[in-house]
Amino acid sequence: MSDKISLVLMCIDYRFWPEALPLLEKKYGEFDLIELAGASKNLVSPTEEADRTALLENIGISISLHHPHQIILTNHTDCGMYGGSKNFKSLEEEINFQINDLKSAKDVIKQKFPELPTVMVLIHRDQDEKISIEEVV
Numbered sequence: 001m002s003d004k005i006s007l008v009l010m011c012i013d014y015r016f017w018p019e020a021l022p023l024l025e026k027k028y029g030e031f032d033l034i035e036l037a038g039a040s041k042n043l044v045s046p047t048e049e050a051d052r053t054a055l056l057e058n059i060g061i062s063i064s065l066h067h068p069h070q071i072i073l074t075n076h077t078d079c080g081m082y083g084g085s086k087n088f089k090s091l092e093e094e095i096n097f098q099i100n101d102l103k104s105a106k107d108v109i110k111q112k113f114p115e116l117p118t119v120m121v122l123i124h125r126d127q128d129e130k131i132s133i134e135e136v137v
């Protein structure tokens with residue numbers, strides 16, 4: 001058990017999290033985990049305002065119980081909550097959209113929890129079916 005943990009926000013999608021979570025743990029160490037369909041979308045353009053509220057409450061609970069030193073916001077390509085990859089003209093357009101949403105989600109976190117550093121990560125399955133996690137700067 002580490003005394004310095006992170007907090008990860010992840011989509012529920014079974015095609016991504018089983019491989020992505022071990023990669024995140026290898027890179028960032030132990031973490032609290034919040035899984036919610038659409039991950040960062042719930043902070044930027046939630047289906048229901050209650051989704052954003054519940055997510056922010058869970059972040060607050062993690063902070064008060066386990067004191068994470070950073071939050072890792074993730075989004076993934078082909079996310080059903082964004083209409084999937086088919087909703088975009090190209091992979092480049094999709095990735096740019098996801099990066100913009102991650103940045104907007106980071107702003108929401110910053111307003112509510114200004115003391116908590118935020119890392120943005122895009123999860124992608126490439127053509128040879130390999131999952132990658134890429135930090136967005």
Ligand SMILES: [Zn+2]
Pocket residue numbers: 011012013037038039076078079080081
């Ligand atoms: Zn998803």
